[in-house]
Amino acid sequence: MSLIARVLLLCTSFLSLGATYSTKNFVIQAPTEEFARQVGEAAEVYRRELSEFWLGHEMKNWYHRCPVQVDVGQMGAGGQTTFHFDRGEVSGWQMKIHGSEERILDSVLPHEINHTIFACHFRRPIPRWADEGAASIIEHRSERMRLREIHERAIRTSRSIPLKNLLAMKEYPTDTQDVLTMYAEGHALTEFLMRDGDRKKFLRLLGEAHSSGWEKAVRNCYGYERVSDLESDWSQWVMAGYPKLDQDRAATLAAADEPQTNRGEQPLVRGQSPSSEMAATERSPERTLPDNRVASDGRLSRNALVRPLATIPIAPGDEPNRRAARP
Numbered sequence: 001m002s003l004i005a006r007v008l009l010l011c012t013s014f015l016s017l018g019a020t021y022s023t024k025n026f027v028i029q030a031p032t033e034e035f036a037r038q039v040g041e042a043a044e045v046y047r048r049e050l051s052e053f054w055l056g057h058e059m060k061n062w063y064h065r066c067p068v069q070v071d072v073g074q075m076g077a078g079g080q081t082t083f084h085f086d087r088g089e090v091s092g093w094q095m096k097i098h099g100s101e102e103r104i105l106d107s108v109l110p111h112e113i114n115h116t117i118f119a120c121h122f123r124r125p126i127p128r129w130a131d132e133g134a135a136s137i138i139e140h141r142s143e144r145m146r147l148r149e150i151h152e153r154a155i156r157t158s159r160s161i162p163l164k165n166l167l168a169m170k171e172y173p174t175d176t177q178d179v180l181t182m183y184a185e186g187h188a189l190t191e192f193l194m195r196d197g198d199r200k201k202f203l204r205l206l207g208e209a210h211s212s213g214w215e216k217a218v219r220n221c222y223g224y225e226r227v228s229d230l231e232s233d234w235s236q237w238v239m240a241g242y243p244k245l246d247q248d249r250a251a252t253l254a255a256a257d258e259p260q261t262n263r264g265e266q267p268l269v270r271g272q273s274p275s276s277e278m279a280a281t282e283r284s285p286e287r288t289l290p291d292n293r294v295a296s297d298g299r300l301s302r303n304a305l306v307r308p309l310a311t312i313p314i315a316p317g318d319e320p321n322r323r324a325a326r327p
Contacts, residue, residue, distance in 0.1 A: 018070075024061050030070035035101060039070055042105055046113045050138065054117055054199050066093035066116065070104065077103035077143075079112045088123045090116075107139040114138060122206065128169045130206055132183050133190030144187065151184035151238070161185055163231035167214050191242065192234050193222070 021028045021036035026043045030036035051059040077099030084092045093116065097108045114135040118126060136147055154160045159181055161169075166185055173179050194202050201221050208217035214227050224230040 022065065025065055026068050027065045028068045028070060031072050035070070035072065038101075038105065039068065039109065042109055043068065043113060046110045047116070050110065050114055050117050051120075053138075054134075054203065055121060056200075059117070059120055062093070064091065064093070066095055068095040068097065071096075071098035072101055072104070073098070075099060077108050079108045081112045081115045083116070083119055085119075085124055090119050090123060103140075107143045110138050111135040121203070124210070125170065126206055127167060127209075128172060129166050129182060129186030129189060131186075133186030133188075134202075136183065136187040137190055137194070147184045147187040150180050151188050154181045154184060155238070163189075163234070164214075164227055167209070167227065188238060188242070189234060192237055
């Protein structure tokens with residue numbers, strides 16, 4: 001290799017390193033120092049607010065920071081978070097996210113952080129539909145609309161997944177279209193179960209299903225005698241057009257920030273990537289606004305690019321009880 005080629009390779013490698021920004025719980029690797037800072041601050045806000053949203057309290061800091069690799073460009077928005085469980089502890093965080101800056105901050109990042117919240121709460125793998133469904137309901141409105149379109153298309157083409165099969169899924173389907181359908185159905189089912197805003201009941205359902213099975217869990221948590229009764233009500237709710245998502249200017253920006261060739265395509269799936277199981281231990285496992293400021297108290301400023309959880313279309317619950325959680 002010539003000297004010039006070596007110098008060019010060295011420069012390319014140096015530039016590819018980008019910038020690093022560390023927070024209490026994350027180490028961000030991003031193309032620029034400014035965006036690394038934005039992602040880091042947004043990650044901490046989402047981590048705090050999502051833990052309060054689901055659990056009613058803020059989690060303690062993790063023992064080890066989660067590395068987050070950020071790739072920015074006019075590409076499909078997506079992400080992947082890996083971790084593993086070992087005797088009730090969660091470790092080995094690794095997060096990779098990509099897309100436009102806007103999609104990363106308002107959809108991909110909260111989606112992936114939601115996986116970490118559920119991992120810390122359950123400390124074991126949970127059904128794919130629930131993990132992805134819960135992570136998708138906090139995405140930007142435009143992303144939720146896309147999942148709704150995929151679900152409606154699946155129903156029209158008879159590619160929908162029966163509820164008993166959906167509930168039992170522990171791994172992602174092998175067929176890409178089935179994966180998209182699983183995401184869309186998981187989103188719709190989560191929205192249906194949480195239409196009264198009761199997050200505790202949703203979490204209790206997942207806990208009881210793990211210990212006692214789905215039939216008993218849906219009976220105890222939602223009053224259905226059988227899973228088939230839940231499926232019947234859920235199907236009628238979907239066919240009736242379930243609560244409409246308001247279409248405003250923000251909802252059209254998802255198409256505006258993508259390459260023309262990608263418009264109209266189905267969104268890339270994103271979520272946690274499970275590790276293989278170990279012997280005797282369980283392992284497992286996306287708008288350009290003026291600025292991205294976080295208020296001095298750590299909460300989102302009114303002009304923040306990061307989306308406050310108040311925009312989530314779920315009925316408000318009680319004010320979160322601030323107390324420490326296990327790391």
